[in-house]
Amino acid sequence: xxxxxxxxxxxxxxxxVEDKQEGGFVxxxxxxPGCITCxxxxxxxxxNAMDAKKSWLEAALEQGIxxxxxxxxxxxxxxxxxxxxxxxxxxxxxxxxxxxxxxxxVYLLSRNDAMYTK
Numbered sequence: 001x002x003x004x005x006x007x008x009x010x011x012x013x014x015x016x017v018e019d020k021q022e023g024g025f026v027x028x029x030x031x032x033p034g035c036i037t038c039x040x041x042x043x044x045x046x047x048n049a050m051d052a053k054k055s056w057l058e059a060a061l062e063q064g065i066x067x068x069x070x071x072x073x074x075x076x077x078x079x080x081x082x083x084x085x086x087x088x089x090x091x092x093x094x095x096x097x098x099x100x101x102x103x104x105x106v107y108l109l110s111r112n113d114a115m116y117t118k
Contacts, residue, residue, distance in 0.1 A: 007057045007067055011076045014049055015110045016042060031068040032056050042107055043099055 012029045019026050019038065025045040028036040029052075037052040039045030060067050082090075094104035 002067075002069065004054070004057055004061060007061075007069065008054060010069055012053065012068075013110070013113075014046070014106070015113070016045060016107045017111055027052075029053060029056075032060075042097060042103065046103070 012031045015028050015030060017026045017028075018024075024038050024040045025042055026036065026038045027045045027049040029049070032053065035052055035056040037045070037048040039048045057067065059065075090105060091101055094101040097104060099107075
């Protein structure tokens with residue numbers, strides 16, 4: 001049987017959506033139903049998401065709820081060639097947001113992927 005630490009090591013898909021009405025960002029994990037949180041910035045929303053993930057997993061383990069763990073076959077990495085102009089734009093936008101370009105790209109991919117899963 002897996003422990004909380006085992007499940008915390010799994011990189012569940014994180015969806016980050018800007019809340020245009022209230023401000024800030026809403027974060028959820030589609031593989032962990034009901035695991036949702038928010039933050040004023042992307043960075044704070046991601047930090048809050050890690051706390052929410054831990055709390056959700058603890059509750060699921062206590063209540064015997066089945067937890068998805070079929071993500072082992074995915075590394076979480078892929079190589080992508082992009083035009084230099086797009087690379088420049090992504091680097092500038094992530095710097096403006098005060099986050100790494102990887103975090104910014106994950107945010108953009110998550111936001112757009114969420115549109116296709118609804």
